[in-house]
Amino acid sequence: MQLASLISSCNNYTHPLSIKGEQNPIAVKAENLKFSFKSLAPPLMAALVALSPLCYTPVSNGQTIDIQRGGSLFRQACIGCHDAGGNIIQPGATLYMKDLQRNGVDTEEEIYRITYYGKGRMPGFGSECMPRGQCTFGARLEDDDIKVLAEFVKMQADQGWPTIQD
Ligand code: HEC
Numbered sequence: 001m002q003l004a005s006l007i008s009s010c011n012n013y014t015h016p017l018s019i020k021g022e023q024n025p026i027a028v029k030a031e032n033l034k035f036s037f038k039s040l041a042p043p044l045m046a047a048l049v050a051l052s053p054l055c056y057t058p059v060s061n062g063q064t065i066d067i068q069r070g071g072s073l074f075r076q077a078c079i080g081c082h083d084a085g086g087n088i089i090q091p092g093a094t095l096y097m098k099d100l101q102r103n104g105v106d107t108e109e110e111i112y113r114i115t116y117y118g119k120g121r122m123p124g125f126g127s128e129c130m131p132r133g134q135c136t137f138g139a140r141l142e143d144d145d146i147k148v149l150a151e152f153v154k155m156q157a158d159q160g161w162p163t164i165q166d
Contacts, residue, residue: 070152071164073145077125077138078153085161089121097157106157112150115141 074082081088085095093099100106105114118124118134126146129135141149156162 066148067152067155067164070148070155073141073149074152077136077141078149081122084163085156093120093122095153095157096161100157106154108150108154111153112146115146115149115153116143 082095087094087099093103097106100111105111114122114124116124116126117129118136123129123136124134125136125141127140127143129140156164
């Protein structure tokens with residue numbers, strides 16, 4: 001499935017190496033594609049890219065997320081309540097995939113939205129977060145930083161929150 005997604009990303013070109021039964025690669029939204037790239041181990045991804053000679057765009061560039069920057073933003077703004085992906089205020093709303101899924105927020109878009117506007121007892125960090133009472137009293141985050149954080153949280157959730165080295 002991931003192989004099919006990757007191949008179908010090459011301008012819908014169906015690669016001759018397509019796995020049997022995957023001739024009509026399921027349409028995958030661009031965002032979802034990004035996730036499948038990220039979740040592939042780099043060597044495997046390199047192999048898949050090498051298998052797609054018509055894919056001239058260096059798919060890994062710009063799609064590899066900035067783990068270090070995400071990790072450092074997370075330590076600054078989120079770790080107080082979400083240490084190691086948990087939730088010290090609301091145990092049923094951790095950043096683990098099972099909770100994100102159950103709460104219907106397992107996409108980068110939803111994570112972005114919650115981080116931006118907040119939810120319940122979680123303050124929003126967006127520069128235009130409204131209403132004020134729902135937003136952090138501390139420093140707001142740039143949209144771009146929230147994007148990096150959303151990617152980071154999604155990736156960590158996909159991988160079961162492995163420890164990130166400094
Ligand atoms: C003051 C404590 C606090 C801080 C700081 C905080 N959160 Fe939260 N977060 C919460 C609480 C409480 C919830 C549950 C909200 C709800 O569902 O009503 C939550 C929920 C979430 C969820 C949804 C989880 C789920 O399973 O439903 C995401 C995603 C999230 N936070 C991301 C972040 C990110 C990213 C940051 C850092 C920018 C952050 N949070 C900072 C308290 C916090």
